[in-house]
Amino acid sequence: MTAQHEVDEGRIRQQIDKIVEGIRAKDLKALERLYAEDVVSFDVEPPLQHVGIAAKMKNWTNVFTFFEEVDYEVRDLTITVGGDVAFGHCFGRLSGTLKNGTATSGMWVRATFCFRKAGDDWLIAHDQVSVPLDMASGKGVVDLHP
Known part of the structure; x- marks a missing residue:
């Protein structure tokens, strides 16, 4: 890995940390700064894709309307960096x-982030969140742990 790739990986890890901070603070403006204007998101919530920053922020707004207090945890983050793209x-x-006051431990999901370099910033150009599918029932499996 080159020195520049190490610097870029560090910046991307900081972006992921900012996602966690933004979610915990329910700070839409902080989250909005992390995404490319033309972001395409394959989130767990319908429809199949959410295109553009406004659609992505609507997803976060929906999350924040359900939670009084919200937390987000990331595990096993792996990053691969290219010249001006990374995932x-x-x-x-x-x-x-x-x-309503109910505490929830949530569920673990799989998340993929695709970044595009814009100046010195790394913005999320694509993200995908998913859960495994039980083929027999056709339902998502949401009780798994890493």
């Missing part, structure tokens, strides 16, 4: 206290 994958878990 990473990890496990993530959204948890917290719902608006």
Whole structure:
């Protein structure tokens, strides 16, 4: 790995940390700064794809309307850096206290992030969140742990 790739990987890891901080603070403006304007998101919530920063922020707004307090945890983050693109994958878990006062430990999901370099910043150009599928029932499996 070159010295520049090490610097870039560090910056990308900082971006992931900022996602966690933004979620915990329920700070849409902080989250918005992390995404490319033309981001394409394959999130767990319908439809199949969410295109553009406004659609991505609507997803986060929906999350924040359900939670009074929200937490996010990232495990096993792996990043691969190229010249002006990079990708990473990890496990993530959204948890917290719902608006009705119910505490939830959430569920673990698989997350993939694709980054595009813009100046010195690395912005998320694509993300995907998923859960494994039980083929027999056709339902998502949400009780797995890393």
